[in-house]
Every structure is written in structure tokens, then in C-alpha cells.
Amino acid sequence: MGRVAGVVGLMVVMCSPCAAQVEIVECGNSPAPPAQGVCEVTAGDANLLVEATVLTKRRVFRDGHLLIDPTGVIVCSGCDCSGRPGFATATRVTCAEGVASPGLINLHDHVGWADSPPVDHGLERYDHRHDWRTGARGHTEIYTPSTTNSVAGKSWAELRHLLVGTTSMAGSGYAPLFLRNLDYSAHLDGLDESPLDYSTFPLGDANGTLIAGSCTYPNPSGPDPGEIFLPHVAEGVDAEARNEFLCLSNADLPGGLDVIQDAALVHAVGLTPTDADRLRGRSGSVVWAPRSNVSLYGMTAPVSVLKNSGVRIALGTDWLPSGSMNLQRELQCAKELSEIYYGGAFTDHELLGMVTWEAASAARMNHSIGNLHEGWVADVAIFDGAVGEDATAVVDAGTADIVLVLKGGLPMYGDTPVMEALGAGAGQCELLSGCLDGKRVCVTREGVANGLTLASLSSSFTNYPLFECSGAPTNERTCTPFRDEGDGIDYDGVPTASDADGDGVDDGADNCPSVFNPPRPVDGFVQGDEDADGVGDACDRCPTANGETVCVPFYIADFETGDDTEWERVEP
Numbered sequence: 001m002g003r004v005a006g007v008v009g010l011m012v013v014m015c016s017p018c019a020a021q022v023e024i025v026e027c028g029n030s031p032a033p034p035a036q037g038v039c040e041v042t043a044g045d046a047n048l049l050v051e052a053t054v055l056t057k058r059r060v061f062r063d064g065h066l067l068i069d070p071t072g073v074i075v076c077s078g079c080d081c082s083g084r085p086g087f088a089t090a091t092r093v094t095c096a097e098g099v100a101s102p103g104l105i106n107l108h109d110h111v112g113w114a115d116s117p118p119v120d121h122g123l124e125r126y127d128h129r130h131d132w133r134t135g136a137r138g139h140t141e142i143y144t145p146s147t148t149n150s151v152a153g154k155s156w157a158e159l160r161h162l163l164v165g166t167t168s169m170a171g172s173g174y175a176p177l178f179l180r181n182l183d184y185s186a187h188l189d190g191l192d193e194s195p196l197d198y199s200t201f202p203l204g205d206a207n208g209t210l211i212a213g214s215c216t217y218p219n220p221s222g223p224d225p226g227e228i229f230l231p232h233v234a235e236g237v238d239a240e241a242r243n244e245f246l247c248l249s250n251a252d253l254p255g256g257l258d259v260i261q262d263a264a265l266v267h268a269v270g271l272t273p274t275d276a277d278r279l280r281g282r283s284g285s286v287v288w289a290p291r292s293n294v295s296l297y298g299m300t301a302p303v304s305v306l307k308n309s310g311v312r313i314a315l316g317t318d319w320l321p322s323g324s325m326n327l328q329r330e331l332q333c334a335k336e337l338s339e340i341y342y343g344g345a346f347t348d349h350e351l352l353g354m355v356t357w358e359a360a361s362a363a364r365m366n367h368s369i370g371n372l373h374e375g376w377v378a379d380v381a382i383f384d385g386a387v388g389e390d391a392t393a394v395v396d397a398g399t400a401d402i403v404l405v406l407k408g409g410l411p412m413y414g415d416t417p418v419m420e421a422l423g424a425g426a427g428q429c430e431l432l433s434g435c436l437d438g439k440r441v442c443v444t445r446e447g448v449a450n451g452l453t454l455a456s457l458s459s460s461f462t463n464y465p466l467f468e469c470s471g472a473p474t475n476e477r478t479c480t481p482f483r484d485e486g487d488g489i490d491y492d493g494v495p496t497a498s499d500a501d502g503d504g505v506d507d508g509a510d511n512c513p514s515v516f517n518p519p520r521p522v523d524g525f526v527q528g529d530e531d532a533d534g535v536g537d538a539c540d541r542c543p544t545a546n547g548e549t550v551c552v553p554f555y556i557a558d559f560e561t562g563d564d565t566e567w568e569r570v571e572p
Contacts, residue, residue, distance in 0.1 A: 022060060022349050024390075027079035029063040031094045038384050038403045039095035041421035046070035047086035048409060048422075052098035052382060053390060054078075056372050057357040060349075060390050066100055068378040072409030077372045093418065095382055098403055099393040101352065102372050103167030103379030104327050105359035107182070107230070107287045108266050108316025110200075111171040114157030115147040115461040118475045119321045125298040125483045127521055128236030132296060134208040144321045147463060151175050151450050156461045161317075163441065163467050164328040164397070165381030166355075167407045168369055170196050170230055170316075177446045178412065180379075182363055183230065189408065191377065193365045196264070197223035202231035203244060212239040215247035215255030222248075222259030228364045229263035230287070234270040237297050238521040241270030249278055260284045264314065264362040269293055269301050270522045273530045273543035276302070276309035285312040285362035288354070291333040291479050292318035298483030298491075300337070302528075304345050304515055304538045314362040315354035320464060325473050327355050331395050333479040341481065341493075341501055341516035343539070348391040378409040399467050400435050413441040430454040435469035481516065489519050511536035 031051045034040035039052075047069055054064035054077055065081040067090065068074055076084045119142050126132045126139055135141030148156055154175035161169060162178045174181035181187035183198040203209070204219025211217060223229035233248060234241045245268070251258040260278075264285040271279070271286075279286070286306055293300035306313055315334060317324045324330035331351055338346040346354075353359075360370025369379055383393040384401040393401075404414035411424040419429055419440040428445035430453065431437075443454040458466070468474065481493035481502065491504030498506050503518040511517070511527050517538035519525050528537035531546040 021058065023058060025059055025061050025064070025079060027061050027063045027065075029065070029079070031063065031096045033096040034094065037415055037417060038098050038386075039093050039382065039415065039418050041418055042092040042094065043421070044091035045086070045089045047075075047090035048378075048406075049081070049087060049090040049092045050095065050100050050380065050382070051092060052095040052100040053385060053393075054372055055099065055101045055349075055352065055391060055394070057353065062390075063096075064100075066372055066378075066380065068380075068406075068409045070409075072378050072406075074372060074374055074376050074378050076374060091422070093382075093404065093422075095385075095403065097385040099383045099385045099390065100372065101165065101381050101383060101391075101394045102356040102360075102370050103381050103405065103407065104161075104165045104355045104394075105182075105314070105363070105370060106161055106166050106169040106171070106316055106327050106355065107196075107264060107314045107359050107362060108289055108318055109157070109161075109169055109171040109323075110319040111154045111157035111169075111173040111175070112146040112149045113144060113319045113321055114153060114160060115463045116144055116319075116321050117464045118477050119144060120475065121296075123482065123484065125485055126236070126296050127238040127485075128210060128241050129232075129296070130205075130208040130210055131236075136208055136210065142321070144319075148461065149173070152452060152457060152460055155447065155450070155452055156457050156466070159441065159443065159457065160466050161326055162405060162413055163402065163436070164326045164399075165383070165394070165402050165405055166327055167379040167381070167405065167412075170198055170363070172198050172200060177450070177452070178407075180369070180407070182365065191365065191368045193363075193368055194226050194228060196230040196363055197227040199223075199229070199231040202229075202233065202248060202259075210240045212243045215243075215253050217247065217255070220247060220255065220257050222257055223263070229259060230266060230363075231259075231263065233265045233268055234275075235267035236270050237299060238270065242272065242275070242522050245271060245275050249275075249282070258282075262364060266316065267293065267301065268306075269297060269299070270520075271302060271306075272522065272528065273302075273305050273309065273537050273540075276306050276311050277544055280310045285314060285358075287314045287316045287362065288334070289316050289318040289323055289330070290337055291330060291477055292323035294333075294337075294479055294481055295322045295477035298481055298489075299516075299518060299520070300481075302538065304342050305540075305543055307345060308541050308543065312358050312362055313354055314359040315351075322477050325464070325468065325476070328397055328399070329473065329476065331355065335395055336479055337516075340495065341503075343515050345515075348388075348395045351395050352391040378406055380404075380406040382414075398471075399469055400439075411442070412446075414439060416440050434467075436467060481518075483518065487521070488525055489521075491518055512539035515539040 050066040054061040067076040131139040158178040168180040203217035360366040429440040429442035507513040537543040
């Protein structure tokens with residue numbers, strides 16, 4: 001783990017590089033398993049006590065307690081909440097094999113396309129989003145009409161995400177029903193936080209402007225005052241994609257701006273190690289959308305470089321035409337890439353963090369949502385622990401493995417016996433069918449003001465299913481890297497005896513033989529090695545420091561409150 005030093009009331013952890021430092025706490029409460037199902041409810045008052053494995057950023061409390069007050073705020077999270085007010089009389093949700101996670105946070109979607117099926121663009125891959133958006137530079141345009149640009153349609157989008165445990169989303173649109181809309185101040189559902197300033201075209205380049213070497217974009221802009229910037233930046237693998245980052249991060253360039261302080265950059269595929277250092281120095285984050293990136297560009301954001309550089313990574317689904325239908329599928333794509341192509345760069349706990357605590361930190365809402373700590377709102381998703389231990393139960397979950405979803409302590413979706421025992425039964429929360437037979441979701445209760453029911457939504461949006469029972473959803477886009485555009489970058493993503501990472505470069509010539517790092521146009525059609533030390537950027541612990549092999553980021557974490565300071569970069 002590296003060096004560890006103690007400070008009164010705090011723990012200082014230094015490592016090279018830092019993986020998530022997770023303490024496993026065996027609480028020993030050993031609740032009795034229910035007669036059937038994963039959880040059972042014992043009636044009490046308006047306080048709610050969840051007995052399950054409780055996942056937090058730095059600790060996992062096996063057989064722990066999560067106590068929620070009648071206002072939907074967490075009172076206690078840990079091994080023993082028995083001394084807290086409300087514990088003795090609380091309604092108990094006992095889940096001996098259940099795993100309680102923070103409600104999932106999706107920091108990137110476009111809800112206006114929630115009924116637009118995935119588009120099959122064959123083996124064609126692109127260099128920049130304007131290539132597929134507009135058919136630029138001889139490419140085939142991908143036609144993606146909006147299909148859900150209405151309250152009902154956006155409700156359909158939110159409902160699809162709710163069913164896998166999502167409670168918050170930045171979706172470039174909203175429906176005031178199921179999820180917290182983090183990019184709309186009026187729809188934060190009571191959070192005392194600044195909204196995200198979601199920008200799809202922060203350079204005003206919706207017309208398809210492609211520039212390298214200058215900043216003469218139509219209308220560059222930054223966030224509204226007091227808001228956290230969430231812009232699409234560097235979505236592509238060429239110099240034109242990277243140029244977007246340069247022109248939004250350097251006011252010294254003619255026409256350039258410096259608007260990335262605290263920003264969460266969506267996609268950021270075309271970044272280099274120097275860019276990662278600059279972003280980290282501005283306390284910025286990246287919202288990773290691996291499935292959509294791999295499908296469109298044949299590769300994705302340089303996440304191993306971002307991690308080694310200390311850049312926070314969140315996760316988003318992008319949209320249905322080229323991305324994942326929900327965070328469950330996006331997590332599983334990210335895990336596949338990590339295990340097969342990135343040398344196991346991310347643990348399941350770290351992947352979970354990308355859709356909970358790290359996502360909340362990227363949105364600067366990490367004192368309200370994203371973790372199960374005292375004082376946070378009770379956005380909670382309970383998963384079937386038979387799927388896997390601790391965070392694995394969330395990351396590997398199947399469609400039917402979500403047992404209960406609470407938003408601010410209010411039951412939104414879950415197993416029918418649990419929902420009914422919590423007062424969310426017939427007349428408010430409809431029964432589902434198929435592989436979700438035996439579960440209820442509260443469409444009528446939440447949609448009454450808009451006249452929406454599960455039946456009305458299901459009959460209105462028929463182009464793509466609400467959920468998928470058979471594993472991979474219908475026509476889901478690939479998560480396997482592939483590229484052959486006649487530019488010398490050629491790989492099929494299949495590891496072989498002579499190319500262990502499947503990036504098209506034989507191991508003997510590969511500067512990162514066990515970490516996927518194909519040549520990129522932005523790197524001059526060669527494997528990136530920014531500090532020219534012979535170790536490729538993708539596997540270099542210090543990709544901008546020639547001769548150095550260890551960088552030491554560190555954090556200070558107060559385990560009692562879960563309140564973490566910003567990471568700071570410390571050179572060895």
C-alpha cells in the first residue's frame with residue numbers, strides 16, 4: 001500500500017498509485033435470514049432501520065446498520081446504531097444476505113433519446129464526434145432522431161434507470177418524477193446544492209466545426225456563476241478533439257478560456273498525460289462513457305493515465321443509440337475493460353465509487369448524496385448479496401437482483417412483499433412482469449400530477465424495452481475495442497499469445513504489453529510515451545516525469561464523517 005501515517009482524528013494514506021483503501025468491518029450482528037426473498041420487514045414507526053452489509057467509501061460494514069429518520073436523512077451508518085434515537089422503535093428491513101449501496105448516480109445521459117434503439121454502424125469507427133454527427137471527412141452519418149422529448153418520454157428514461165438502483169442523474173433534460181435531476185436546480189428534490197451546468201457544445205460547435213491549432217470556435221463559453229461545469233470535451237481521438245480541451249483550459253491562448261476549475265468533463269477521450277495533470281491541478285474530473293466510446297471510436301478515455309495522474313473518474317451511460325441502456329450495463333462494460341485490457345486497474349469497489357461517491361464528488365454534491373453517512377440523504381439501493389460479496393453484488397448484478405430502492409427514504413421500487421410492508425402497494429406502485437415479476441415500481445404515485453401510469457408509459461414507448469431479462473440487451477453496442485480505418489491503427493481487441501492486450505501491437509514492440517494502448521491519431525499514430533522513457537503512457541506511473549516510476553498522490557480521510565479533502569499531488 002505504500003506509506004501510512006497516523007494523525008489525531010484522521011488517517012493519512014499515501015500510496016503509489018492509490019487504489020481505494022477499504023476497511024472491511026465484520027459487525028457480527030448476524031440477522032436471521034428471511035423465510036423467503038432477500039429482505040423482510042418488521043413493522044415499527046416512521047424511522048427505518050436497514051440491517052445488511054453497508055457499503056461506504058472507505059469502509060464496508062458486514063451485517064451492519066443503516067438508520068434513517070422520518071425525513072429521509074441518514075441518522076447512523078455502521079456496526080451498531082442501537083444507541084441512536086429511533087433505533088428501538090424503527091421499522092426494520094432485515095436483509096441477512098443483502099448489500100446496501102448508496103443510490104447510483106449517472107452523470108451523463110441524454111434522456112431525449114431513451115426510446116431510440118442502438119444504431120448499428122457496422123465496423124466503421126470515427127475520429128471525432130462530428131464525423132458521425134454530420135458525416136464529416138467522408139464518414140457515414142449516424143441518424144439519431146430524438147424520440148422522448150416530453151415529460152412522459154423523459155419519465156420513461158428515468159424509470160429505466162431507477163430499475164437498476166439509480167436515484168440521481170444528469171440527463172440533459174428532466175421529468176419531475178423518479179430521479180434527482182442534478183443539472184436542474186428546481187429538480188434536485190430538496191438537495192441544498194448548486195446544480196450542474198450541463199453543456200453538450202461548450203464551444204458552440206454544434207454545426208460541426210473542427211479545429212486544430214487555434215481557438216476560433218463559434219461561441220466558447222463556461223458555466224453559469226455558482227454552477228459546476230459538465231461539458232462534453234475532447235470526444236474523439238484526434239488533434240481536433242484534444243484542441244477542445246486546450247481551448248477550454250488555457251486563457252493565454254488567443255480566443256481560449258480557462259473554465260475547467262472543478263469541472264467534470266464528459267468523455268475526454270483525446271486527452272494526453274499533460275492534459276490529465278492540468279485537469280488534476282484544476283480539481284477537475286472525467287465522466288467516462290466506455291461503451292459509447294468503444295463503439296464509436298474503437299477506444300475510450302485514457303483511464304489508466306487518468307487514475308495514475310490522480311484524476312477522479314465518474315461513469316455515465318451517454319445515451320441509448322451508442323451507449324448502455326442503464327448503469328448496470330455500463331458498470332459491466334467498465335469491469336470487462338478493466339479486467340481484459342487494463343490489467344485490473346479498477347477494483348469492484350472503485351467501479352462502484354464511479355457511480356456513487358466519486359460521482360457525487362465530481363458533481364460537488366458529496367455532502368448530500370453518494371455515500372451512506374450520517375447527515376446524507378437516504379438514497380439507497382439494496383442488492384442481492386448472493387451475486388457476490390460487497391461491491392461485487394452491485395457491479396455484477398443482474399436485472400432482477402435489485403431488492404429495494406429508496407430515494408430520500410421513500411420506497412420507489414423493489415420486491416413486492418417489502419414494498420407493500422413499507423406502504424408502497426397497490427394503487428400507488430404497479431406490478432412488473434417478465435423477469436421482474438414479483439416487483440413493484442411507483443409510477444402511479446409519482447406520476448399522478450402528469451396522468452402517468454406504468455401502462456400508459458409502456459404503451460407509448462415501444463421502440464426499446466424498459467429492461468432486459470437475458471443479460472446483454474437487444475442490439476447492445478460492443479464493449480470490445482476494434483478499429484480498422486485504413487490509417488495504420490488496426491486491431492480486433494482479441495488478446496493473443498503475441499499480443500496480450502489485443503491492441504494490435506506485438507508484445508515485443510509494445511511499450512505497455514499488458515495494458516491496452518493502441519496508437520492514436522492524437523499521439524501521431526504511435527503509442528503514447530509523453531516523457532520518452534520507453535514506458536508507454538497507459539502503464540507509466542508517472543507519464544509526464546522522465547525516469548520516474550512512482551508518483552505518490554495522497555488523501556486525508558476522516559473515517560467518522562466520511563468527509564474527504566481534495567486529493568493533492570505529491571512528487572516522489
